[in-house]
Amino acid sequence: MFFFIGLVASLIVGWILFPKALYSQKQQPIDFNHTLHSGLVSNGCESCHFFREDGTYSGVPKLAQCIECHEEAQGSNPEEIKFVEQYVKKKIEVPWLVYARQPDCVFFSHAAHVKTANMNCATCHGPIGESEHMKPYQQNRITGYSRDIWGENIGGVKNTWDRMKMDDCSECHQKEKVSPGSVQTQKEGCFVCHK
Ligand code: HEC
Ligand code: HEC
Ligand code: HEC
Ligand code: HEC
Ligand code: HEC
Numbered sequence: 001m002f003f004f005i006g007l008v009a010s011l012i013v014g015w016i017l018f019p020k021a022l023y024s025q026k027q028q029p030i031d032f033n034h035t036l037h038s039g040l041v042s043n044g045c046e047s048c049h050f051f052r053e054d055g056t057y058s059g060v061p062k063l064a065q066c067i068e069c070h071e072e073a074q075g076s077n078p079e080e081i082k083f084v085e086q087y088v089k090k091k092i093e094v095p096w097l098v099y100a101r102q103p104d105c106v107f108f109s110h111a112a113h114v115k116t117a118n119m120n121c122a123t124c125h126g127p128i129g130e131s132e133h134m135k136p137y138q139q140n141r142i143t144g145y146s147r148d149i150w151g152e153n154i155g156g157v158k159n160t161w162d163r164m165k166m167d168d169c170s171e172c173h174q175k176e177k178v179s180p181g182s183v184q185t186q187k188e189g190c191f192v193c194h195k
Contacts, residue, residue, distance in 0.1 A: 023138040023147055029094050031079045031086075034131050040069070045121065045129060057110035060096045063088060097137040099148040100125060100164060107195050117176070124164060169193060 034177070041047035048061040073084045088096050101110055113119045118187035121129055149164050170193075172178075178192065 022141060024141055025136045025138055026097060027136055028134040030051055030083045031134050033133065034129050036132070038129065051111060051115065054110045055115075057114075060098060061089070061106075063093055098145075099135075099137060099146055101146050102149060102164070103145065105194055107193055166193075 037048075038044060048065050050058050052058060066083075068090055070080070070084055073081050086092070113124070114121075115183070139145070140147060159185075173192070
């Protein structure tokens with residue numbers, strides 16, 4: 001009986017309380033609606049997220065990509081008014097929080113995955129492109145990294161976009177034979193992903 005209570009208690013701590021205590025939550029500075037905007041722009045996702053001439057990825061859009069439509073607020077949505085008053089009119093870039101942000105020592109290239117390997121955004125990011133609200137950004141209090149690197153779900157069920165830890169990158173790389181041998185046995189293999 002005590003064993004059982006102890007087991008239940010540790011499950012509660014392990015699955016519910018510990019993850020809550022481990023991550024601090026931050027809201028995005030502006031609640032951006034992807035679904036609404038995808039129907040308004042002329043070139044789909046690439047209107048805001050595109051490859052530059054040199055093959056690097058533009059990543060998160062700058063004010064310049066919003067200004068043609070948001071010089072002045074178009075409606076009465078408080079998020080739009082906040083965006084126009086606090087950022088557009090003051091010419092301050094929005095400090096967006098990047099869920100997928102990797103540590104500085106990691107090298108990642110969108111061109112290799114999106115252009116060469118023809119992968120969908122959702123394979124790694126999940127359905128963010130179809131969302132109406134930005135989810136909270138969860139930061140690991142110990143490492144300072146985003147939860148999207150360290151794992152959404154320690155209960156066992158996992159989507160590719162729940163975690164983007166080293167093992168998850170290399171699991172796919174081994175399957176796709178991106179670099180020969182396994183991460184554990186091939187020291188040279190480290191420099192595929194590390195600077
Ligand atoms: C093609 C025109 C267009 C572009 C480009 C555009 N928007 Fe919008 N945006 C709109 C329209 C239209 C609305 C709806 C206004 C209303 O009636 O509330 C809107 C609404 C919004 C809102 C409030 C509604 C919501 O739920 O998001 C925010 C915040 C916003 N835009 C931010 C941005 C940001 C940030 C960018 C650049 C990354 C951007 N927009 C680029 C046209 C545009
Ligand atoms: C009008 C501009 C606009 C368009 C069009 C747009 N996005 Fe975004 N997107 C944004 C902004 C602003 C953010 C910043 C929020 C953030 O840091 O996550 C963002 C963030 C993202 C992210 C999150 C990256 C991260 O880890 O934080 C993904 C994934 C993404 N967009 C995918 C898409 C896809 C897929 C489409 C097409 C279906 C699309 N976006 C169309 C403006 C746009
Ligand atoms: C193979 C996995 C993968 C795929 C496929 C992928 N991404 Fe990413 N994305 C990442 C990772 C990892 C990062 C973080 C990179 C870093 O921190 O250096 C990222 C970062 C981003 C960012 C933020 C970049 C920044 O530096 O500001 C945006 C926006 C984004 N991705 C959008 C997209 C869109 C849109 C697509 C589809 C066209 C896409 N991604 C496809 C893994 C992927
Ligand atoms: C779902 C599969 C998948 C995932 C997840 C993935 N990759 Fe890849 N990656 C590939 C494939 C396939 C290629 C080879 C593309 C090509 O043919 O050049 C590649 C290529 C690369 C390259 C270029 C290698 C070279 O020699 O040109 C780098 C760097 C890289 N990946 C880093 C990462 C990192 C870092 C992560 C995790 C954050 C990651 N990848 C996650 C499939 C994946
Ligand atoms: C397929 C891509 C890939 C390969 C190959 C790879 N790594 Fe990583 N590594 C990552 C990613 C992504 C992270 C950040 C996420 C994490 O910590 O799991 C990381 C994190 C690390 C960290 C922790 C850094 C920190 O700031 O927390 C160390 C140390 C490391 N890798 C060493 C290695 C060594 C040694 C090898 C070769 C045996 C190697 N890695 C091969 C992708 C890779």
